[in-house]
Amino acid sequence: MDLSSWFRRTLLRNTEKTQNPDPPKHNEPEDELLGITEQLINLVKSFTLETFKTFPLPDDEGATCGDNSLKTSGNIQKDLSQWQQRHAMLVLTKVKELSHLRYKLCPGHLKEHQFWRVYFMLVKKQVAEYELRAMQLAKLNEVKMENERSTSADTCEVEMAETKHIGVGSLAPTSLQLHNIT
Template sequence: MDAYSWFRRGVSKLKKASLSTSSVAGAADGDGNNDNKSFKNKLQQEEEELYGITDQLIEFVKSFSFETFKNFSFPDEDGSSCDGGISGNVRADLSDWQEKHAVLALSRSKELAQLRFRLCPRYLKERQFWIIYFTLVKSYVAEYELRAVRLAKLKQIRMENESVSNSSACEVEMSEAKFTTSVESSDSTEQNLHSILKFKI
C-alpha cells in the first residue's frame, strides 16, 4: 500500500469515527448545545487517551524540527547507521493502532502536520516519516499501544471461545436431534413391526 492511500484511508476512518461520534452526541443531546459539546469533548478525550494522544506527547512533538527528521539515522542490523535508508528489521507498515494514532496526532498538532507537509515526499517517504516519528515518541506511546494489543488479543480469545462454545452447543443439539430422530425412527419401526405382525395374525 502506498503512503498516499494509507493516509487517505486513515483520514477516511477518522471522518467516519467523528461522524459516528457526532450522531451519538446528537442522539444524546436533549438539554441543549452545551451538553452536546461537553459530550463530544468527553468522547474525543477518551479516544485520544486510547490512542496515546496526551498533552505531554503534544508538547514533545512541538520540539520536533525539520533537522530532527532529516538527520535521523536508522540503525543497521549490525549496529552501524545508515542515513535516510530503511533497514530490514524496521517494519514498513503501520498497525491499525498506529494509523489511528498518526491521524489523531496530525489533527491535534498543527506543527506535526506542517512538518510532515514540508518533509514528504521531497525529503522523506511517508513511511520513513512515520517510522522516525514512532521511534522518537516510543517512550510516550508504548504503554498505550501495548494496552491496545492486549485488548485486541483478549477480544480475539473471547471470540474464539464463543465460537468454540457455539460449535459445541451446535454439536450437542445435533447429537440430541440425531438421538431423538433415531428414537422416533426406532419407535416407528417398532410400530410398523407390530402392525405387520397383527396383520399376519
C-alpha cells in the same frame, strides 16, 4: 465605575479570550487509548525539520516498511500497525505542527514510511505503554470472540445431536410396530 471603563475591561477580556482560548481538551477516551496526552503533544510540538532530517535511520533491510503502493487513507503507510495508523491520524489532526512538518518533509526530504519510522522512534517512550495496552486488549477480545464461537459451536453440536437422537427414537417404535405386524 463609569460605563467606558466597564466597556474597555469587557472588551479586553473578550479579546484575550479570542487570542488565548482555553486549550482544547485532549482527555477524550480515544485520545487516551491512542496515547495522545499533553506530554506527547508538547513533545511533538518541539519537533523541527532538522529533528527529522538529521535523525539517524537504520538500514531499511531490517525495517518493516512497505513500498509507496501500500497506502491507506491520509497517506499513512500500511506497514504501520492498526494502532499506529489510528494514532498517526489522530496526532495529525490534534497537532497541526506535525502535519505541517510532514507536508514540508514528504516526499522531498523523506519518504512517507521514513517519516513515520522517525516519528514513532522519537515518541517511543511516551506511547509504548499505550500501544502495549491496545495489543493486550485486542488479544483479550480475540480470545473472547474465540470462546463465544466455540461455545456457540458446542451448543449447535448438542442441539444437532439431540435432534438426531429424537429423530431416531421416533422412528424406532414405528420400525418395531412394523416388525410386530409381519
